[in-house]
Every structure is written in C-alpha cells, then in structure tokens.
Amino acid sequence: MIMVYAEVLNGVISDITYEILRKAREIADHTEEEVVTVVMGYNVDLKYLGASDRIIYVEDERLKNFALHRYVLEKIIDKYSPRIILIGNTSIGMDLIGGQPCIISCYDFNDSVKSISYGGKVFIESKLDRGILLINRGSFEPLRVEKEVKVERLSLDELGVKVDIELVEIIRPEVEDVDISKAEIVVGVGRGAQNIIDVAEELAKILNGVVGASRPVIDQGLLPRSRQVGRSGKTISPKLYLALGISGAMEHIEGVKAKNVIAINKDKNAPIFRISRYGVVGDVEEIVPLLLERLRS
Amino acid sequence: MIGVIVRAVPDLVEGLEISEREVLPYRYMANEMDEYAVEQAVILKERYGFDVDVIGLANEEAYSEIDDALFTAIARGVDRAYKIMIPKTTSYKIARALSDILKKYDLILTGTIAIDEYYGLLSSLIAHELKIPYIGSVIGVEIDGEDLIVKKELEGGLIGVLRLKKPAVLGIITSERPPRYIPFSRLREVMKSHEIKEIDLSIEEEELDVTFKEPPEPKVEFIEGTADEIAEKLAKILREMIT
Numbered sequence: 072m073i074m075v076y077a078e079v080l081n082g083v084i085s086d087i088t089y090e091i092l093r094k095a096r097e098i099a100d101h102t103e104e105e106v107v108t109v110v111m112g113y114n115v116d117l118k119y120l121g122a123s124d125r126i127i128y129v130e131d132e133r134l135k136n137f138a139l140h141r142y143v144l145e146k147i148i149d150k151y152s153p154r155i156i157l158i159g160n161t162s163i164g165m166d167l168i169g170g171q172p173c174i175i176s177c178y179d180f181n182d183s184v185k186s187i188s189y190g191g192k193v194f195i196e197s198k199l200d201r202g203i204l205l206i207n208r209g210s211f212e213p214l215r216v217e218k219e220v221k222v223e224r225l226s227l228d229e230l231g232v233k234v235d236i237e238l239v240e241i242i243r244p245e246v247e248d249v250d251i252s253k254a255e256i257v258v259g260v261g262r263g264a265q266n267i268i269d270v271a272e273e274l275a276k277i278l279n280g281v282v283g284a285s286r287p288v289i290d291q292g293l294l295p296r297s298r299q300v301g302r303s304g305k306t307i308s309p310k311l312y313l314a315l316g317i318s319g320a321m322e323h324i325e326g327v328k329a330k331n332v333i334a335i336n337k338d339k340n341a342p343i344f345r346i347s348r349y350g351v352v353g354d355v356e357e358i359v360p361l362l363l364e365r366l367r368s
Numbered sequence: 369m370i371g372v373i374v375r376a377v378p379d380l381v382e383g384l385e386i387s388e389r390e391v392l393p394y395r396y397m398a399n400e401m402d403e404y405a406v407e408q409a410v411i412l413k414e415r416y417g418f419d420v421d422v423i424g425l426a427n428e429e430a431y432s433e434i435d436d437a438l439f440t441a442i443a444r445g446v447d448r449a450y451k452i453m454i455p456k457t458t459s460y461k462i463a464r465a466l467s468d469i470l471k472k473y474d475l476i477l478t479g480t481i482a483i484d485e486y487y488g489l490l491s492s493l494i495a496h497e498l499k500i501p502y503i504g505s506v507i508g509v510e511i512d513g514e515d516l517i518v519k520k521e522l523e524g525g526l527i528g529v530l531r532l533k534k535p536a537v538l539g540i541i542t543s544e545r546p547p548r549y550i551p552f553s554r555l556r557e558v559m560k561s562h563e564i565k566e567i568d569l570s571i572e573e574e575e576l577d578v579t580f581k582e583p584p585e586p587k588v589e590f591i592e593g594t595a596d597e598i599a600e601k602l603a604k605i606l607r608e609m610i611t
Contacts (some may be wrong), residue, residue: 172487195578
C-alpha cells in the first residue's frame, strides 16, 4: 500500500497533496499496489482525490488542529502497515514523522529515493523499503481527478488518540505594505547582500519592482516578514527575479516561479544558479552599486 | 529546566568535498537553527526564570570546534554546557541514546532541522523517544502556568498558535529576536571562567546505504569580466528584459 497524507489547512486540501498523488499513482500502477489517501479534518472536500483507490477519512472538528495529526497518523500506520507513506515536506508535514524510517526533502523516487540536503549542495540517492518520504513541493505536476472513490471513515475516539494540543488560532499576516507575490519584478536580498539593502531598494525602484528577501535576512529583522520569499513566506511569479547574495536553499527556491532569474553570488556552487538564466560569480557589494549607476545613466 | 541541543554541521560557505560514500566539510559550525533555539531558551529564561543547559553534539572532527558555540551560548545566558561525541550514525540512534539524559527537562529546544539531515529529524525523533508532544517550525514560545503557548510558522505568512502542556520538544526555526551579539572579550572571559562537561553516551554506530552526488552543472549563462564590464552587460540584459 502506498499511503498519501492529504495536507489540509483551513478545510482545503493543499496543492502538494495532488502533486504527491501524481507520483503515488505512477508507482502504484507499476507495482500493482493500492493508493490510499488519508484525510484528517472537518468538512473537507474530497472531490478531487480521485487518483486514490481508497480514502481513509478521520472526520472530527478537533482535527482542524494539524498538530494532532502526528498521533492519528501513527495509529493509522500501525493499523494498515503501508509500505510507503508520502507526505509533503512542509511545516505541517515535517511534524508528522515519528519513529518511522524517513527520508526528508525528496524530489523523486522509483527504485531508489532521490533527495537533496546540505542546503541544496548535495544530492543523495538511497534505498528505503518501508517508511516515510517527505516530498518537496513542485517535484511533480498536480493530479486532480474528479471521481467517486470508496471512503472508509474512522473515528478519532475509536483510534484512541490523545488530544493534548489545542489549536488556539491561526493568525493571518498583517496588512502588507507591498504584495511581492503580485510583482512583475522582484529584487531578492539574501544574507550576502544584507549590507546593501538600501542599494537593492534603489535598484528595485529604478526597475519598477519590489524588494523581497530570503529567510536569514527576515529573521534578523532587516526587512518585514511580508517580504519573505520561500516555503514559509510568499511564492513569487515575476517576469524577472534578480537574486542578490542568495544561496538558493530549497526553502527559498520553492517560492520562486519566475520566468527569468538573474543571480549574483560569490559562491559559484550556490544552488541559486541552477534555476538562473544568467549568473554572476562575484561580490554583490561591488557589482550592484555599479549596476545601479549604469541603469541611472 | 530547559535543555537546548546544538549540533556541529558543515560550514557550507567553506565548501564540501563530495565523494560517493561521504561528504567531507572543510570546516564545521553550529547549526543555525540550533543557535536560534539557544536564543529562544535565553529569552524564556529572562522572561520566566528557567535554568538552561546546552548540549553540544559533534563528531570527532568537530569535537573541539563545537566549543566556540557552547561558550557563546553561555555568554548569551545559558547556565551550563555539555558535549557529546557522535559517531557515524543516524538521528534514530542519537535520539534513542539521548533520551535518558533529556527526560529531566520541562522543555527541549533544538533547530527544526540540521542542514546536513536527510534521514529522520532529530528534533521530532527525540519527542518520539520521550513520548512527549512535538511541534516544529516554531517562531515563538510563551509560558502560561503549566502550559506552553507556541507559535508555529505555517505557509504564506500564516501562523498557528498552539497550547500544550510541558514537557515537550520544540523544533525552532527562528527565535523571537535575532541571537544577541557577543563581543570577543566577553567570550574570552566565559572561556576562562566556565567549562564544558563531556558526556560519554557510547552511541551505536550505523552506516546508511546511500550515494552522494554533486548537483548537476547548472545551465546558467555566466557573465564574466571586470566588475565594470559585468555591470554594463547586466544593465543591458535588464533593460531588454523589462521592456
């Protein structure tokens, strides 16, 4: 059995679930296994999960609290002994893995599992006969199939799950100064460019764009959270993304769906160059002010 | 009492030597998210008066390099520092071996993930071993009596607020404030006045059957020349792209 965990946030099944279903279906058709999607939540729309052979639905208002899913999944794994469990490599997904063998940050799997680690600098091939794979967002095209599928319902109380974490609320981001997700041109500031944020702002202004940033810059409080590009921030889809001093860790790259990426980084092995059309190996603090001068004249 | 785990990981800026069987770093450093965990622990100490231990995990090569991070943690406000040598093994074996010394803590903090992790997550595994709750991607913690109020980063700027009882393991992704700066003079003072206690856990070795590979060559077109020439070429490309 190949089990797929459906990630549900605010009652909606996330895209990553349909992405994983594409690969689960492909593997299962080849190995003649069953694809079983596990849904936990309340009033969840199961309509597009038709790529599954079967759905296990634990419907309970308390399961709007994703922090309880860790316990429920453990019980379900015990009960059904799936060979492989596929989960999105997301904030919610990462919390689900308990004592099962698990490979994180996977981008493909067939006979072997392919994953990325060391900040995107090392590719890893491993074997995993049984266990969990945490799949990176964007690894497969989503597969939404509108088809009636057999639904097996389980009750939270019968599963004997302890309910010792309460979801108090979900806070939405404050009203933003700029919506980077809608910008046509984004100038991204990474750790390597944190001393020239003002120059980057100028550059963005002259290009009619906005400034975004990678996680380390935001964490240091140098720019507001609304400017964060990546898994935990915003996904941007501009015509041009100019990445300054950004190494390009998976967490960042997952949020970049730009038509063109131009990257300046002093490390020629920086993963950001793998998604770039043009690249400069050099010092942003030297090059960017010169570039600004040229664009002004 | 709070226990914070700090792991020595490869310094990616210094580069890596990648062969099929191993990844050899030129230098080690403290895992960045673990440093945030230290800062968060110190913030909780200041706010609620906890006692804080830091526990350093390092392999043989990084065993003395981790000292800097541990003394820095003390300079930031941690009360005691310990370190444990880690053999070539998995997070599963480490979590099991650590569980005995970690069960005395009300709260265990560490980074949600270490940059060199690919098989299991130590943060989550520790909670599994201790049979206590785990929440990762944490960006803020408050205490309300016996309860923890935890802020967990979701996606797209959404933040989940969760309430749970101590003890628990929290995987920190960032601290409420950036780690405080420690001047070198203060660090030297701490190094003279404090010691790091070593703990021998005899952790079982385990080698995984994995193959490491260099990433594929990027298809990027590199722009070369002097800084002036690069700026000129970039300006031309940018002008063409945005019109």
